[in-house]
Amino acid sequence: MIDIRPVLFVNGFLLLVLAAAMGIPALVDLSAGDVDWKVFAVSSMVTAFSAMALIFGTRSKGRPSLSARQAFMLTTLAWISTAAFAALPFAFSNLHLSPTDAVFEAMSGLTTTGATVIIGLDHAPRGVLIWRALLNWLGGEGIIIMAVAILPLLRIGGMQVFRMETSDKTDTIKPRITQVATSITLVYVVFTVLAALGFWAAGMGRFDAVCHAMAAISTGGFSTSDTKLAHWSTAVQWVAVFAMMVGGSSFVLWTGPWRRGRPRIIDDAQAHWYLMFIGTAAGVMALWQWAVNDMSLGIAVRHATFNVVSTVTTTGFVSTDYGAWGGFAHVVFFILVFIGGCTGSTAGGVKIFRWELLFALAGIHLKRLLHPHGVFVIHYNQRPIAPAILDSVQGFVVMYFFTFALFALALSMVGVDFLTALSGSAAALANAGPGIGEVIGPFGSYRPLPDAAKWILAAEMMLGRLELFTVAVLFSRSYWRE
Amino acid sequence: MIDLRPVLSTIGALVCVLAAAMWLPAVIDFRDGHEEWMVFATSSGLTLFFGLALLLGTRVTNQRRSVRQTYLSATFGLAVPGLFAALPLIYGPLQLSVTDAVFESLAGLTTTSATVIRGLDALPRGLLLWRALLGWMGGIGVVAMAIAVLPELAVGGMQMFRLEVPGPAERATSRGRRIAASILAGYCGATALLALALWVAGMSGFEALVHAMGTISTSGASTSDASIGHFDSAAITVLITFGMILGGMPFMLFFHFLRGNRKIVLRDHQLRWYFALLALGTMGVSAWLVSSRGLAPLDALRHGALTVVSVMTGTGHFTLEYGNWGGMPAAILFFLAFVGGCAGSTSGGIKVFRFQFLFTDALMQIRRLLRPHAVLIAGFNRRPIPEEVLGSVMGFLFVYALAFAMLAMSLAFLGLDFVTAMSGAASALANLGPGLGPEIGPGGSYAGLPDLAKWLLSMGMLVGRLELFTVLVLFVPAFWRQ
Numbered sequence: 001m002i003d004i005r006p007v008l009f010v011n012g013f014l015l016l017v018l019a020a021a022m023g024i025p026a027l028v029d030l031s032a033g034d035v036d037w038k039v040f041a042v043s044s045m046v047t048a049f050s051a052m053a054l055i056f057g058t059r060s061k062g063r064p065s066l067s068a069r070q071a072f073m074l075t076t077l078a079w080i081s082t083a084a085f086a087a088l089p090f091a092f093s094n095l096h097l098s099p100t101d102a103v104f105e106a107m108s109g110l111t112t113t114g115a116t117v118i119i120g121l122d123h124a125p126r127g128v129l130i131w132r133a134l135l136n137w138l139g140g141e142g143i144i145i146m147a148v149a150i151l152p153l154l155r156i157g158g159m160q161v162f163r164m165e166t167s168d169k170t171d172t173i174k175p176r177i178t179q180v181a182t183s184i185t186l187v188y189v190v191f192t193v194l195a196a197l198g199f200w201a202a203g204m205g206r207f208d209a210v211c212h213a214m215a216a217i218s219t220g221g222f223s224t225s226d227t228k229l230a231h232w233s234t235a236v237q238w239v240a241v242f243a244m245m246v247g248g249s250s251f252v253l254w255t256g257p258w259r260r261g262r263p264r265i266i267d268d269a270q271a272h273w274y275l276m277f278i279g280t281a282a283g284v285m286a287l288w289q290w291a292v293n294d295m296s297l298g299i300a301v302r303h304a305t306f307n308v309v310s311t312v313t314t315t316g317f318v319s320t321d322y323g324a325w326g327g328f329a330h331v332v333f334f335i336l337v338f339i340g341g342c343t344g345s346t347a348g349g350v351k352i353f354r355w356e357l358l359f360a361l362a363g364i365h366l367k368r369l370l371h372p373h374g375v376f377v378i379h380y381n382q383r384p385i386a387p388a389i390l391d392s393v394q395g396f397v398v399m400y401f402f403t404f405a406l407f408a409l410a411l412s413m414v415g416v417d418f419l420t421a422l423s424g425s426a427a428a429l430a431n432a433g434p435g436i437g438e439v440i441g442p443f444g445s446y447r448p449l450p451d452a453a454k455w456i457l458a459a460e461m462m463l464g465r466l467e468l469f470t471v472a473v474l475f476s477r478s479y480w481r482e
Numbered sequence: 483m484i485d486l487r488p489v490l491s492t493i494g495a496l497v498c499v500l501a502a503a504m505w506l507p508a509v510i511d512f513r514d515g516h517e518e519w520m521v522f523a524t525s526s527g528l529t530l531f532f533g534l535a536l537l538l539g540t541r542v543t544n545q546r547r548s549v550r551q552t553y554l555s556a557t558f559g560l561a562v563p564g565l566f567a568a569l570p571l572i573y574g575p576l577q578l579s580v581t582d583a584v585f586e587s588l589a590g591l592t593t594t595s596a597t598v599i600r601g602l603d604a605l606p607r608g609l610l611l612w613r614a615l616l617g618w619m620g621g622i623g624v625v626a627m628a629i630a631v632l633p634e635l636a637v638g639g640m641q642m643f644r645l646e647v648p649g650p651a652e653r654a655t656s657r658g659r660r661i662a663a664s665i666l667a668g669y670c671g672a673t674a675l676l677a678l679a680l681w682v683a684g685m686s687g688f689e690a691l692v693h694a695m696g697t698i699s700t701s702g703a704s705t706s707d708a709s710i711g712h713f714d715s716a717a718i719t720v721l722i723t724f725g726m727i728l729g730g731m732p733f734m735l736f737f738h739f740l741r742g743n744r745k746i747v748l749r750d751h752q753l754r755w756y757f758a759l760l761a762l763g764t765m766g767v768s769a770w771l772v773s774s775r776g777l778a779p780l781d782a783l784r785h786g787a788l789t790v791v792s793v794m795t796g797t798g799h800f801t802l803e804y805g806n807w808g809g810m811p812a813a814i815l816f817f818l819a820f821v822g823g824c825a826g827s828t829s830g831g832i833k834v835f836r837f838q839f840l841f842t843d844a845l846m847q848i849r850r851l852l853r854p855h856a857v858l859i860a861g862f863n864r865r866p867i868p869e870e871v872l873g874s875v876m877g878f879l880f881v882y883a884l885a886f887a888m889l890a891m892s893l894a895f896l897g898l899d900f901v902t903a904m905s906g907a908a909s910a911l912a913n914l915g916p917g918l919g920p921e922i923g924p925g926g927s928y929a930g931l932p933d934l935a936k937w938l939l940s941m942g943m944l945v946g947r948l949e950l951f952t953v954l955v956l957f958v959p960a961f962w963r964q
Contacts, residue, residue: 069852155851288895331894331903335887358880365877368870369635369955370549387869394876395847398840401883405817412813413766418918419900421813436900469851476848 002480005058006066007074012054014078014142018085019048021134025089029127036093036127043088050085069479071150075470078142079462083107086135093128100451107458109135111465112143112346114221114316114433115440115457117447121226126207129224133211136220140346141188143465144251145181147344156469157396158354158389161380162252162343183255192217195243202235212236216243219346221316221433227443228318229306237302237319241309248313248341249274269381270342270353274312277352281336282308288328307442311336314348316433323441330436337426348431348464350400357385357393399468404429407460414452424449428457429464484550484962487540492547492555493562494536500563501530503615504570511608518574518608525569532566549635550961556631556952560623561944564588567616574609585928585936590616592947593624593828595702595798595915596922596939598929603706607688610705614692617701621828622669624947625733628826629665630658637951638878639836639871642862643734643825661737668736673698676725683717697725700828702798702915707925711801716784722799723788730756730795730823751863752824752835759834763790763818767811794818795829798915798924805916805923812918816905819912830913830946832882836875838862843872881950886911889942896935906935910942 022044029037066074083106090102097105101117108115109132116132118124151159196213200206208224215222225231229240253265265271286304289295295303306319311333322329340349357378364376378385408425412418423435424446434442439449446454463471473479508522547555567590568583578586582598589596590613602610632640677694681687689705696703706712710722731753738746747753768786771777777785785801792799793815804811822831842860849858859866889907898906905917906928916924921931928936945953955961 068854072851155854326894327897327899327903328891328894330900331890334900334904335891358876361873362877362880362884365638365874366951366955366958367960368874369553369637369951370958370960372549372636390873391843391869392847394840394872395844397876398844398879399847402841402844409766409810409813409817412810415809418808418812418816421809422816469848473848473851476852478849478852 002069002073004070004073005060007070007077008054008058009060010066010074011078011081012051012058014082015047015051015054015085018082018138019044019051021138022047022089022131024134025127025131028130029125032126034125034127036089036125039092040089040127040131043085043092046088047085068154071154072470072473072479075146075150075466076462076474079107079110079466083110083458083462086110089128089131094125095128098451100454101447104446104454104458105132106135107461108433109220109222110139110142111431111461112136112139112218112220112314112348113428113431113461113465114215115428115446115461116222116433117445117454119226119445119447121224122231124224129211130207132222133214133220133224136218136222137192137214139465140218140220140247141185143346144184144188144344146466148180148184148252151467151470154470155392156467158357158393159343159467160392161353161385161389180252180255184251187251187254188217191243191246195239195246198239198243199236202239203233204236208232212240213243216240216315216317217247217346219244219247219313219315219341219348219431221310223317230318230320230443234302237306240317240319241306244309244313244315244317245278247315248309248345248347250342250344251346252344269356273352273356274342277339278305278309278312281312281332285329285332289325292328293325307333308336311432312339312347312349313341313345314430314432316427318434318442321442323436323443334423334426334436337423337430337432340430348429350397350430353380354393354397356380357390358397361390361394396468399472400429403460403463403468407456410456411453414450414456416449416453420449424453424457425460428460431461431464484548484554486551486554487542488547489551489554489558490536490540491542493558494533494538494540496559496563497529497533497566498537499619500566501526501533503619504529504612506615507570507608507612510611511606514607516606516608518570518606521574522570522608522612525566525573528569529566552631552635553952553955553961556627556948557944557956560591560620560948561588564591564944567591567612570609570612575606576609579933581933581936582929585940586613587616588940588943589915590701590703591620591623592913592943593617593620593699593701593796593830594910594913594943594947595696595704596910596928596943597915598927598936600707600927600929602704603712610692610703611688614695614701614703617703618673618695618699620947621699621701621729622666624828625665625669625826626662627948629661629734632949632952635952636874637949639839639875640825640949641874642835642839642865642867642871661734664737664740665733668733668740669698672725672728676721679721680718683721684715685713685718693722694725697722697797697799698729698828700726700729700795700797700823700830700913702792704799709798709800709924710788711803719784719788719801723784723791726788726791726795726797726799727760729797730791730827730829732824732826733828734826749863751838755838756824756834759818759821760787760791760794763794763814766814770807770809770811789815790818793914794821794831795823795827796831796912796914797829800916800924803923803925805918805926806920816908816918819905819908819914822912830911832879832912835862836879839867839872839875840879843867878950881954882911885942885945885950889938892938893935896932896938898931898935906939907942910939911946913943913946 022040026037026040087102087106090097090105152162192213196209199209199212211224282305286300289300290297303320307322310317340351341347343351343353360378408421411421419437420439427435504522504526508519511519564587567587571578571583633644673694677690680690692705735747764787768782771782788801822833823829825833825835846858846860890903893903901919902921909917
């Protein structure tokens with residue numbers, strides 16, 4: 001049997017952070033004179049109490065160290081428990097969300113999905129708005145730390161490529177996490193501040209600027225308006241484009257030593273593909289809008305870039321109702337959701353790096369057809385890729401599509417229509433947010449969906465966020481056998 | 483430069499076979515006193531002329547083909563007869579445009595049942611027989627290719643199905659001949675038996691023949707716009723269902739079965755999955771038919787089974803017009819269209835075995851996460867799957883997904899709506915036929931699509947039928963270099 005005490009111990013700390021974070025909306029509401037501050041204060045106390053109980057109940061002597069099994073359980077458990085506690089303010093605030101809706105909203109926030117069940121955001125109390133943005137932001141922070149520190153060690157879906165050199169060959173997780181985490185958090189905070197300043201300079205109010213900065217850098221996509229970014233000016237939208245693109249890039253590459261007088265991200269193969277891909281997709285969409293739907297060129301470029309970036313980085317901001325752009329836009333946005341951002345970013349989806357490897361794999365298969373006995377090696381960032389890594393990537397992509405199909409079927413089984421089921425499943429798995437169609441389209445809401453569908457989607461968001469295998473491994477028999 | 487003569491002579495031989503086949507509809511039309519027999523006779527003469535010219539003009543003594551020549555023969559061996567087979571459609575009473583005629587004839591030869599012709603019930607019998615014949619010949623061609631050619635070329639993991647040949651080369655050819663003979667006998671025998679059974683069940687002799695050909699070859703040729711629904715007979719529905727299941731099974735089993743090796747049929751892993759998927763899909767669709775459409779359970783089972791089998795094996799027969807069902811059945815059918823039948827059958831799609839390979843490998847991944855240093859090997863039919871086979875399969879899957887995405891986007895770009903573009907692309911690549919939605923759903927037709935869309939879909943069918951890489955390899959520069 002696995003010793004779950006260290007797992008609960010660390011989990012307690014995460015809840016403590018959440019409880020502290022609840023203080024912020026409480027303060028905001030208090031200064032705005034909203035009675036909701038009590039809800040946040042009480043929720044904070046409940047969360048803090050549970051956290052303390054976990055921490056003191058499971059404390060053991062010495063520094064806690066986690067084995068791989070415990071790390072798997074921790075990541076899954078952490079997301080579930082924080083989402084459950086983060087749902088408290090939603091359930092008891094003036095919005096009066098049902099437990100299902102509250103958990104959906106909290107999970108959507110923490111997984112940086114951005115799918116919302118709340119209608120009437122423009123008039124919602126500020127406490128709730130900042131709480132949603134905070135959830136995005138904390139979830140984004142959590143996911144970068146996980147992608148950098150934990151997933152590579154656990155060898156999830158080819159992430160071992162990104163393993164830090166020093167922490168090789170060890171099955172316990174302890175080493176440089178604090179150091180790396182600190183520098184990445186610093187970068188994350190700096191970018192958020194920059195984005196907030198940018199939004200403010202572009203003409204947003206201070207409160208909205210902070211909320212949107214947190215949601216954009218974390219590629220979360222919660223907004224303070226029902227019409228999302230369409231509510232604001234052109235300048236604001238361009239700032240959002242850059243903020244989202246930063247959120248979808250590898251954060252590790254912004255830290256660390258510069259090589260040849262420039263940050264490492266400029267020489268990164270993944271970043272190149274990322275930019276190329278966004279450029280192509282945005283160009284095609286702009287062309288379509290300009291040529292077919294008679295949009296003026298400037299507006300077409302802005303809207304195409306904005307929504308393509310928002311979809312590829314799985315943010316979920318919307319600058320205009322692209323649902324009205326016709327069949328081509330539907331198909332393109334549906335497919336873009338699967339691409340995802342870079343590894344080590346806050347974006348979801350399959351991730352560019354995996355597509356790169358798959359592309360190389362297909363190329364090698366093609367070469368091998370002509371030269372059956374040739375030996376071909378795949379390179380990534382000038383380093384050869386081991387077969388074991390390719391194997392992991394294959395496994396991940398297969399599981400990804402399998403999960404997508406399974407959850408789309410499950411959604412359709414509880415009575416969701418074909419288009420909503422397909423795009424909803426894709427959007428939840430990639431943590432993107434809006435789907436396609438009447439119900440959950442760009443300006444739509446997840447509120448009308450049946451309760452069962454919301455639970456299915458919430459589970460799928462978590463699966464997607466934790467890169468599938470982290471959760472799937474808990475269901476394998478050998479996990480529980482010693 | 484590649485020596486093109488053997489390629490041309492193969493194509494010539496295939497074109498000659500086509501010319502000979504044109505006499506059958508000519509004879510039928512002549513007996514019916516229909517003037518169209520002259521069209522078939524003239525087309526046959528023209529086709530024969532070109533066929534003989536190619537065959538005799540490029541005769542070489544050495545019949546051994548290199549790998550490159552095989553690729554060229556496979557691709558053009560399907561495309562060139564497709565053009566000649568369109569002749570009777572252009573000059574017949576239908577007066578189809580060149581685009582429509584080529585679309586129709588390629589759809590026939592690739593065993594896709596996409597059609598641009600409405601009003602089948604009123605058509606002369608010669609044309610109906612011609613459509614069925616195209617599908618039937620395409621079916622046997624595909625089986626021959628899947629058993630003899632693709633495994634040798636190692637396309638997309640097909641190398642797992644190489645015929646194990648013990649002993650020297652002469653025995654190999656004699657064994658190859660025996661296999662070819664028994665498969666041809668099995669194919670003809672199954673068609674004849676099915677035709678007989680359908681005739682007993684109440685079809686006229688001609689209808690029985692056309693449907694038997696359309697069913698065993700999974701090409702979905704019919705004599706009525708309403709397909710099997712026209713007959714409204716339980717016995718016929720069940721017979722057709724079984725025929726399609728047979729058509730989606732590996733035809734090598736005929737060989738083993740005829741040699742008395744019955745156990746191998748029961749032990750085949752691919753077959754188990756095939757039946758399991760069929761059963762699951764049938765259950766889902768039938769349950770939906772009972773609950774939403776209020777059908778009696780037995781009727782629901784009959785219609786559900788026919789629909790699911792027809793979609794999964796890529797046949798295209800139907801009893802109920804499932805194009806506007808929406809929701810759960812649409813999702814099930816959409817995903818099953820990607821799965822397809824077994825390797826070495828007449829059906830299209832990704833094929834069951836590829837999913838099996840990747841799924842077992844993904845399960846291995848999960849175990850490997852817990853035991854990073856264990857040596858775990860995925861197996862299929864009690865044989866280990868080599869690393870490069872998994873790579874091939876993954877490459878295939880990736881290119882399939884890519885082709886689907888590109889085709890769907892191109893179709894949408896031409897103005898098709900989301901459901902039509904997505905299901906049309908999936909349907910063409912899987913050689914299925916009908917899509918979803920009002921326009922190209924079962925009972926609909928592709929006639930209303932833009933011409934460019936028809937050409938794209940024809941390309942999709944061709945590429946899907948040749949397992950993508952056979953065509954793709956022609957575009958590698960190294961292919962043309964020596």
